[in-house]
Amino acid sequence: xxxxWVLLALVTVCGVLEGVLRGDMPVRMVSVALAVGLAPxxxxxRTRPLTVVATFFGVxxxxxxxxxxxxxxxxxxxxxxxxxxxxxxxxxxxxxREAVAGLSIILAAGGTAILIxxxxxxxxxxxxxxxMSAFAxxxxxxxxxxxxxxxxxxxxxxxxxxxxxxxxxxxxxxxSAIAVQAQAGRALAATSPASALExxxxxxxxxxxxxxxxxxxxxxxxSEAPADYAPQPGVADLERLAGxxxxxxxxxxxxxxxxxxxxxxxxxxxxxxxxxxxTNALRHARNATLIDVRVVGESSTVSLVVxxxxxxxxxxxxxxAGFGLTGMVERAxxxxxxxxxxxxxxxxxxxxxxxxVRVSA
Numbered sequence: 001x002x003x004x005w006v007l008l009a010l011v012t013v014c015g016v017l018e019g020v021l022r023g024d025m026p027v028r029m030v031s032v033a034l035a036v037g038l039a040p041x042x043x044x045x046r047t048r049p050l051t052v053v054a055t056f057f058g059v060x061x062x063x064x065x066x067x068x069x070x071x072x073x074x075x076x077x078x079x080x081x082x083x084x085x086x087x088x089x090x091x092x093x094x095x096x097r098e099a100v101a102g103l104s105i106i107l108a109a110g111g112t113a114i115l116i117x118x119x120x121x122x123x124x125x126x127x128x129x130x131x132m133s134a135f136a137x138x139x140x141x142x143x144x145x146x147x148x149x150x151x152x153x154x155x156x157x158x159x160x161x162x163x164x165x166x167x168x169x170x171x172x173x174x175x176s177a178i179a180v181q182a183q184a185g186r187a188l189a190a191t192s193p194a195s196a197l198e199x200x201x202x203x204x205x206x207x208x209x210x211x212x213x214x215x216x217x218x219x220x221x222x223s224e225a226p227a228d229y230a231p232q233p234g235v236a237d238l239e240r241l242a243g244x245x246x247x248x249x250x251x252x253x254x255x256x257x258x259x260x261x262x263x264x265x266x267x268x269x270x271x272x273x274x275x276x277x278x279t280n281a282l283r284h285a286r287n288a289t290l291i292d293v294r295v296v297g298e299s300s301t302v303s304l305v306v307x308x309x310x311x312x313x314x315x316x317x318x319x320x321a322g323f324g325l326t327g328m329v330e331r332a333x334x335x336x337x338x339x340x341x342x343x344x345x346x347x348x349x350x351x352x353x354x355x356x357v358r359v360s361a
Contacts, residue, residue: 015036025077026076058109175210249288281308
């Protein structure tokens with residue numbers, strides 16, 4: 001990452017300046033060479049944390065033992081404090097085995113450093129405490145990140161389960177229509193062959209739609225919980241969002257006139273995404289005077305834009321600020337569409353989604 005290169009440049013400059021300006025630096029050339037020469041290891045601290053730890057502490061320990069054995073003082077550099085990033089990285093990105101192995105290396109190197117440059121119990125205990133703090137911080141950040149990843153997966157799973165239930169309702173509707181038409185065709189076959197033929201044509205259309213919906217259902221996750229058979233809201237129900245919050249900014253809904261034949265899964269997805277976006281705008285858009293909901297249908301896609309003119313909550317500007325957007329994006333992706341959110345150039349916040357007008361088979 002670019003931040004790693006900035007950090008490397010900063011460490012290099014600080015190491016050189018310390019070597020030039022610090023008058024009491026022991027074995028000046030060796031100390032500067034170690035601090036600056038080992039700094040590039042920071043670039044691999046995420047992908048190879050154990051290798052970086054072993055290389056850094058191994059070289060420092062070997063050089064320190066050699067200098068003390070020859071009668072020289074151990075190397076010392078304030079710039080080398082960047083070494084605290086290494087135990088942090090070990091526990092943040094390393095595997096369990098790497099963490100155990102790296103901890104052993106660091107403890108062995110730390111014990112050796114204490115023995116060859118003993119400066120009192122207080123400083124030794126303080127150094128060990130600082131190292132343990134770096135370990136603890138790396139473990140805490142790793143645990144927090146893992147919890148967030150699990151929560152994201154849970155949100156995606158819940159969204160897929162909800163979509164699967166909606167698809168189940170749609171397929172049940174189509175199958176019921178097929179059964180009715182089949183019964184009607186059977187009753188009219190003897191007296192009105194033309195009516196029976198029309199019934200077969202309707203059955204063909206309904207069967208094709210059902211097959212598409214069933215194939216879409218396979219692509220989503222389902223749970224063992226009983227399905228909810230209540231009718232799912234759709235584009236026709238978006239007007240209900242206009243009265244979402246009497247105390248908040250008004251919500252204006254505009255829908256194009258050519259959206260009557262949308263598949264039920266797409267219809268329900270548009271409502272759910274609009275509902276979540278309006279809820280977020282009412283909750284986070286400060287000083288907003290209007291929330292505009294617009295749905296426009298085209299030949300092969302239908303677009304939804306929910307825009308407000310308020311000042312977004314600073315927390316919304318952080319990509320990991322919430323899980324509502326994750327659910328909207330997951331729902332759109334499952335159906336073959338896209339969804340994104342962000343600040344508008346002229347102010348305010350917008351959520352835009354584009355979905356196909358037909359569920360892909």
